[in-house]
Amino acid sequence: AGQLGVNRSTVVLAFSELRSIGLIESRSGSGTRVSLADSEETPKHTPNWSQYADDSSMVRNPPFLRKISEALQQNPELIDMASGQLSGDLAPTQEIAEIMSQNRPMSYLGYDNPQGYPPLREALVRYLNRHRGIDTTESSLLITSGSQQSLYLIIRCLLSPGDAVAIEDPSYCFSLPMFQTAGLRVFRLPLDQHGVQPEDIRQLYKKHRIKMVFLNPNYQNPTGTLLSEERRRKVLDIASELALPIIEDDPYSLTAYDGEPPAPLKALDTTGSVIYIGSFSKIAASGLRIGWMAAPRAIVERLADARQQMDFGLSVIPQQVVATFLDSPQFVPHLERLRRELQFKRDMVTAALRREFQGRAEFLEPRGGIHLWCKIGADYNENRLLEQSIRNGFVFGPGSVYGSEPGCLRLTFGRANAGDIDRGIAALREAAEKLDLF
Numbered sequence: 001a002g003q004l005g006v007n008r009s010t011v012v013l014a015f016s017e018l019r020s021i022g023l024i025e026s027r028s029g030s031g032t033r034v035s036l037a038d039s040e041e042t043p044k045h046t047p048n049w050s051q052y053a054d055d056s057s058m059v060r061n062p063p064f065l066r067k068i069s070e071a072l073q074q075n076p077e078l079i080d081m082a083s084g085q086l087s088g089d090l091a092p093t094q095e096i097a098e099i100m101s102q103n104r105p106m107s108y109l110g111y112d113n114p115q116g117y118p119p120l121r122e123a124l125v126r127y128l129n130r131h132r133g134i135d136t137t138e139s140s141l142l143i144t145s146g147s148q149q150s151l152y153l154i155i156r157c158l159l160s161p162g163d164a165v166a167i168e169d170p171s172y173c174f175s176l177p178m179f180q181t182a183g184l185r186v187f188r189l190p191l192d193q194h195g196v197q198p199e200d201i202r203q204l205y206k207k208h209r210i211k212m213v214f215l216n217p218n219y220q221n222p223t224g225t226l227l228s229e230e231r232r233r234k235v236l237d238i239a240s241e242l243a244l245p246i247i248e249d250d251p252y253s254l255t256a257y258d259g260e261p262p263a264p265l266k267a268l269d270t271t272g273s274v275i276y277i278g279s280f281s282k283i284a285a286s287g288l289r290i291g292w293m294a295a296p297r298a299i300v301e302r303l304a305d306a307r308q309q310m311d312f313g314l315s316v317i318p319q320q321v322v323a324t325f326l327d328s329p330q331f332v333p334h335l336e337r338l339r340r341e342l343q344f345k346r347d348m349v350t351a352a353l354r355r356e357f358q359g360r361a362e363f364l365e366p367r368g369g370i371h372l373w374c375k376i377g378a379d380y381n382e383n384r385l386l387e388q389s390i391r392n393g394f395v396f397g398p399g400s401v402y403g404s405e406p407g408c409l410r411l412t413f414g415r416a417n418a419g420d421i422d423r424g425i426a427a428l429r430e431a432a433e434k435l436d437l438f
């Protein structure tokens, strides 16, 4: 202080002031320290969580889907023709309960094999051969958390930002944000009542060098269309000519109610062009989260390695249950009952649409699956129609969610009880009338 020409008593005074407002502390024997960290004045902050959420690089699911699921949570009595799942009475709950109560000692409850529980893969080799005409081996199968994870792994691990792909127009709504998040350039293949036009694939390849084609050829989500046999062969010819991979997403084919569905692309594929994705969700129980892919071995090994970074594999318990169910004598009778019930519901929806809409709703009559695609003529305001329908006790899937042109909607009859379908379609017609749609 003396050297700086400051009076000693000024310094003492300054220290005592700093001490009084808590900015320094003095302890005998250890001098004086700045004590900012301990000061009561130090401001405290919560991380800006919503900023983190908003900045996420994952593209959000369409807002309509959130609106629908909130409406269903608030009012479980709503007649649900929006959700893509089976009603509880269509699931093999009794059969699954029996398998689970059989008290089979499980020898192993550690981490699963990265490709999936081996006995389930063995059961799936038999299932795919018997029911879908597909010849594969355990080493070419990857079990995933629903078919959703198979799609995710293919999109994120086999493609790079900027790559071009072709998808159906309209398409499965939860696949669209995955393509966007992955930074892919997405080109559309318009559908008619027989599926995509194979030549469109060639055109997209010529123009944009597409690297993959995603198809849902059996009772497509959301249109219910079936790719014709002739077009299947043409799609495969074009794929092999261009060495172009086809991803065949096939959760619905075993729900065929008018006879057997045509053979999957994978069963007709002689050049190894197709990766086949299947699921237990639409033939039995979506909550068990069992899906699979049949793919060339190099791809299965690569994706099994990638999925270890994601979740270290699926729980072995549902895999054991499904392995037992697929080989059980109850499986085929369950499928037959499911097909009959879905056909009955399909008939109820189509009859109700004819009765209520009197020709003002155009629709394709599905021959399998759980989705019916309907054009209600006008370029309607989806938000207003959805809100009015919810007020009337009914939810449906607005067409834009599937990337479609305006004026369409998806009516899904897997979940609604048969007894509620008439009331639901009447509620939709009342909502459309209230908004003067016709």
Ligand code: PMP
Pocket: 084, 145, 146, 147, 148, 149, 172, 216, 221, 249, 251, 278, 279, 280, 281, 286, 290, 291
């Ligand atoms: N693909 C399609 C065409 C679907 O409709 C669905 C479910 N709605 C899925 C994949 C995903 O189903 P999951 O993961 O339950 O097998």
